[in-house]
Amino acid sequence: MASLGExxxxxxxxLWETQEAVTANTLRDLLAQRPSQGEEAKELAVTTVLTVLSRLEKKGLVERERGIRPHRYQAVTSRAEHTAELMHEVLGTATDREAVLARFIGSVSDGEAATLRKLLGRD
Amino acid sequence: MASLGExxxxxxxxLWETQEAVTANTLRDLLAQRPSQGEEAKELAVTTVLTVLSRLEKKGLVERERGIRPHRYQAVTSRAEHTAELMHEVLGTATDREAVLARFIGSVSDGEAATLRKLLGRD
DNA sequence: AACTAACTTCTACGGAGTGTAGAACAATTT
DNA sequence: AAATTGTTCTACACTCCGTAGAAGTTAGTT
Structure with missing residues (x-):
């Protein structure tokens, strides 16, 4: 259960950008200013946003504060963390993990290769 | 258009295991011997397999030889290659690629870290 | 307390993707 | 040509997602 809709x-x-916990209304407004891709951004109904937030909560990606009345929502993990998890999920528990990694780093930019070297430390 | 059904x-x-080009019937038989997960493996109709193969062909993952009569199907890329592509897709074109890589590397096994060091070459 | 405004949950529907396969059509074998 | 084998078409049920109105709940106002 990994993939997300648009x-x-x-x-x-x-939610990842604004690190704070925000309300559904705030999100509706933010979404309205965001032409997702070529498409003119139209105002969504708040219930639409709420439905999506509920689904994201069920998926474990979003946490909500139920105490205060306009509930506030925030991402459970950072985008980087989430993406890294996804990458591991894709890598999977296969027997050929190393082969995959080989292909993977084969097409990584030079700069990123350098970063990786730094992160892995010299032996 | 990346994700696959079960x-x-x-x-x-x-198709990735058997490197050869095989027929739909062969696949049906192979699938029958494979209890996918806990579920008892039942014999599928050949048309079911054919439908799936057509869809995979449309997705560009499978290639079929139309010359011979029982068409033969094979994977276009190796599993390792495909998985690596998926990983890049997940990594995406975000601004925080390096942050993602950092998290990713953080939870890679020691052996794999060693492999990566080797692949990246010492500086 | 009754009324109202804001907010949340429930229910619903249409479209896309997937698992599944019969019906109809095409080619090969006998 | 008839029978067999193989492929394509069509179809349906189920799940996920975008979308939102209807109904229910909470809090603020009179």
Missing amino acids: LERAVMDL | LERAVMDL
Whole structure:
């Protein structure tokens, strides 16, 4: 259960940008200013945003504060963390993990290769 | 257009294992011996397998030889290559690629870290 | 307390993707 | 030509996602 729809993705992106916990109304407004891709951004109904947030909560990506009345939502993990998890999920528990990694780093930019070297430390 | 269904995945796994081009009937038989997960493996109709193969062909993951009569199907890329592509897709074109890589590397096994060091070459 | 405004949950529907396979059509074998 | 084998078409049910109105709940106002 990993993939997100387009709107779900847009919401997560906003939650990842604004590190704070925000309300559904705020998100609706933020979404309205965001022409997702070529498409004119139209005002969504708040219930739409709420539905999406509920689904994201069920998926474990979003956490909500139920105490205060306009509930506030925030991402459970950072985007980087989430993406890294996804990458591991894709890598999987296969027997050929190393082969995959070989192909993977084969097409990584030079700069990123350098970063990786730094992160891995010299032996 | 990256994700696969459960049956599609099972078919791809078989095509990746048997490096050869195989027929739909062969695949049906192979699938029958494969209890996907806890579930008792039942015999699927050949048309089911054919439908899945067509869809995989449309997705560019499978190639078929139309010359001979029982068409033969094979994977276009190796599993390792495909998985590596998926990983890049997940990594995406975000601004925080390096942050993602950092998290990713952080949870890679020691042996794999060593492999990566080797692949990246010492500086 | 009753009323109202804001907010949340429930229910729903249409479209896309997937698993599944029969019906109809095409080619090969006997 | 008839029978067999193989492929394509069509179809349906189920899940996920975008979308939102209807109904229910909470809080603020009179």
